Amino acid sequence: MGKIRTNLVYGNPRYEICAVCDVDFDAAKQMAELYSTIAFQDFKNVIQYFELETNLANKDSDTATSSKLDAVIISVPTRFHCDYIRQAAKYKLAVFVEKPVADSPQEIEELYTMCESQGVPLCCGFQRRFDKSYVAAAEAVQQGEIGQAISAHIFFGDSPGPPLEFLITGGNIFFDLSVHDVDFIRWALNDNIASVYAKGTSSSDELRQHNVQDNATMMMTTTKGSIVTLTMSRRAAYGYDQRCEIFGDQGKVVVGNEFDTTTITSNRTGDHRSRLKNSYDSRFREAFVNELNAFVDTVLEQKPWPVAKEDVIIVQQVASAAKESLETDRVVQL
Structure with missing residues (x-):
């Protein structure tokens, strides 16, 4: 990084x-x-x-x-x-x-x-705050374009997967991955997480021996009654898979994946397009640029940083609750 x-x-x-x-x-x-x-x-x-x-x-x-x-x-x-x-x-x-x-x-x-x-x-x-697609989705929800938010379904497929050594020495999936989407969904819904239930699995014997999960799902309820599911995997073999769908009583808003190219070849065997962008670097490169420009604005022009102290603390509390839920196999209230 x-x-x-x-x-x-x-x-x-x-x-x-x-x-x-x-x-x-x-x-x-x-x-x-x-x-x-x-x-x-x-x-x-x-x-x-x-x-x-x-x-x-x-x-x-x-x-x-x-x-x-x-x-x-x-x-x-x-x-x-x-x-x-x-x-x-x-x-x-x-x-x-x-x-x-x-x-x-x-x-x-x-x-x-x-x-x-x-x-x-x-x-x-938190780069989703600076990504045009995620920002547009949050604004659509906040401006009432889909009515009352009822549920959200989020998928985070990491690519390329981190080395085994990283996972064993502290690569907790809730602290590393979930925090991005927890921050985004709280911001988009203008709501807080009320409860968390989490399950996880390990895809190799080495990870199981060290009690490290590289795949996990969190089900969260918000204080206003929305239900949010977040599924995460450390390794998506087909590219960096980042999707979010927010469903409301008047419509829905979707953040889709980005591909290496927009080229689509169609023939008798079907429609063929490029692989997904390979990693967070390529998928969120523009967002990283926007983050740095916002940092200059904060330092030199005293503009407020969009992620407040309370946001950072609450997101960390949600990640900790997910870890606790996994270990105790129970719903954790926040």
């Missing part, structure tokens, strides 16, 4: 990449060379370097300048988010971080409070 973000930042004229930091210093150096910037292995050294640079510039100038750094984009495993966000907030750097902000609702609350106290935004990425 860090490679994707860096590439998009480099191509965005509203940004300047000041540095790339990675605990794998060889990886950082490769990225820094590719994008003509500086490599670091420790984030503290990044901050110290630019503080020194700013102090020297101020010493040699009659006009004081602010730090060259305005913000940091954090794309690391979730368990490391807290440390980096705390460091960034301490030095008054705006933060964009991949979902989720932290592992627990309590940590999320703490980090938002810290950033608020320092006067810097903490922006969590």
Whole structure:
């Protein structure tokens, strides 16, 4: 994800990449060379370097300048988010971080409070909020175009599937996958999740031995009475499968899949089209661009970030409830 973000930042004229930091210093150096910037292995050294640079510039100038750094984009495993966000907030750097902000609702609350106290935004990425198709679907529901929402059916087929090592060492399907669609459906329906029931399966002996599920379904009820089903799989062999259907008493709205090409060949054997887009990178590339532009608007123009602290906390609570439901085989109330 860090490679994707860096590439998009480099191509965005509203940004300047000041540095790339990675605990794998060889990886950082490769990225820094590719994008003509500086490599670091420790984030503290990044901050110290630019503080020194700013102090020297101020010493040699009659006009004081602010730090060259305005913000940091954090794309690391979730368990490391807290440390980096705390460091960034301490030095008054705006933060964009991949979902989720932290592992627990309590940590999320703490980090938002810290950033608020320092006067810097903490922006969590949920790309469906910035995807034209999902935005249009949410607006259709919110404007009453399908009447009262009764149910929603969502499918998330990941592609390509993550390596076994990733799944075994912490790739929980509810925290990794469900949060995207839980955030979207809450936003689209302008409603909260009231209860969750979840089931999951493991597709290999190795996963079963480690009690890791790579396929799961959640059934959720909302406070206004809608029923939402979300089915997820870590590996869709035919491409990145992202579908959503919201049914109302006056109609329905559907978000369909995107294909590699729009070409359709028709002959005696039928209609033939390309494979689905292969991964989140290609399917949500435009949404990632829109996210970065919105982040600039938040940092430089103080525009509110569309995903609020409460949204991030509640989504994490729903994911935790799904995990609890799977482990206890019961409905969990929120």
